Amino acid sequence: MSLPVPHAAVTALSPHDPAAADLDAGIALAEIGKIARTDLSAWARAIDEGTYPATLLHRFADAGAFRLHLSQGHRLGNAIEGMSRVSEVCAATGFMAWCQNTLVWYLINSENEAPRAKYLAAVATGHVLGGTALSNPMKSFFGIETLKLKGTRVEGGYKVKGILPWVSNLGPDHFFGCIFAVDGAAPVMAIIDCAEPAVTLKPCEPFLGMDGTGTYGVQVRDLFIPDDVVLAHDAMSFVKKMRAGFILLQAGMAIGLIRDCIAMMREVEEPLGHVNRYLDVQPDQLCEALAAMETEVNTLAETPFDTSPDYWRRVVSARLLAGEKSVEAAHNAMLHCGARGYVRASRCQRRLREAYFVAIVTPATKQLKLMLDQMPA
Structure with missing residues (x-):
């Protein structure tokens, strides 16, 4: 099955070109969100069932989704938000966006000029996927x-x-x-x-x-x-330099997924609110937890090269919380939606499966707990 979305022509971009810094993050994020709500929404089920969306990844690349962390001192907040907007519709595609953004992150951080010159512009603009x-x-x-x-x-x-x-x-x-x-x-x-x-x-x-x-x-x-x-x-030594960014970028999957789980709970408030109010977790609680998570992630994303033990502990803790809250949000969205969320066509059951992926993709919940246990008090 192929995606009937043309890949627009893209001019190759040097990361040192002023155009890289001139990418308007607001415009890029708005376009990423628009593509997600339209084209990606129509194909989310097919992607979940096995369709690799190369053409959509190129569309996101054209919007700037994989070069939002080339500017502003390589701060990661905009790149995380871009993946969040993708993951609000489809966390599988959000994961592929993480893969692409992380490949860019490797190249950004390499001290070897040769691979940067050879691949960075092509990967950041989506000419090369990986x-x-x-x-x-x-x-x-x-x-x-x-x-x-x-x-x-x-x-x-x-x-x-x-x-x-x-x-x-x-x-x-x-x-x-x-x-x-x-x-x-x-x-x-x-x-x-x-x-x-x-x-x-x-x-x-x-x-x-x-x-x-x-x-x-x-x-x-x-x-x-x-x-x-x-x-x-x-x-x-290289991994120690780029590991915080590697992990923080994954938060985009969790943030977007949790946003949609809250949205699903809101969608059934009118028909089911009279009985859903007896459930232990309500959408307002998840909103508060999500807001706190986003604040912490965005703060950490400002300084991805901080090497202090306290910073690294906060990064690992934030990633652990992202997985745990993803599962909690998807679980409770299913409880709120009830039988209508349990049918195969429902995005609610897809969100539950995607949430478990956020919790088990490397570094998985158990590894994150091991890492925290090995850190000095």
Whole structure:
């Protein structure tokens, strides 16, 4: 199934070009919201059931959705709000927007000029789509898993092999960031092109939802990764630099989803309010919780390069709360909607499945709790 929405022509944009800073965030966010309410709304169910919306991602890119964090000192608030507006309609597409924005974030933060010059403008404008592939590394850094990609230093780069079970927002012409282990040296982070013959994309088993997110198992067989696509020869130091942004950007999925859960509860107030008032959680309570969450996320998004332990604890705590409140909001939206929310065509049941994804996508609730437990008091 294809999306009947044309991809408008886009002029390639250099991140150092004044045009990057001149993007009007208000206009961009309004257009992102408009696309979400119209085209994305019409295709949300198809995306949930397996349609990858490449054309819609290009539409969002044309509106500026993936370059809102190129200006203003790389503060993330506008990028998070852009993803929130997408996720108000479809959290699966919000997740793909997170993948794209995070790939931009990797390139922004790389100290290697070569991959920035080669890919940043193309990724930020949506000419190149791609994913993040940091689920396994993020777990490995906390002792949950070992790195699944292994590399060997060779002349001019690395030879890499291994299998990643789940990488999202991919296709045969997409790119993704990865981290691989190197014997006798620090892990390395680089960009991989899915079109390389040494890279194979394997379809995954059907998920509970989110099947339209372009998620594949990735098999890498002796792929040569040249130095000019290496983001960092010391991935651990690089991750510490960009990890707050990586995690904070995920809040966009939660914020948008919770907004829609509150909206669904409001929609049934007239026919069901006389009995829904006996439920423990009411929309006003969720509104207050959401407002507090947004305030904290926006405050943290102002200083994504803060390295203090207190700041990092607040980032992890905010992400944990985002997952927990997503599940709480979707659960209570289902209780408020009742049987009308339980039918297959209802967006309420889709929201419940999406909320669990927000809670289990890396870093998942259990990993966030582990991370907090390992931090100094």
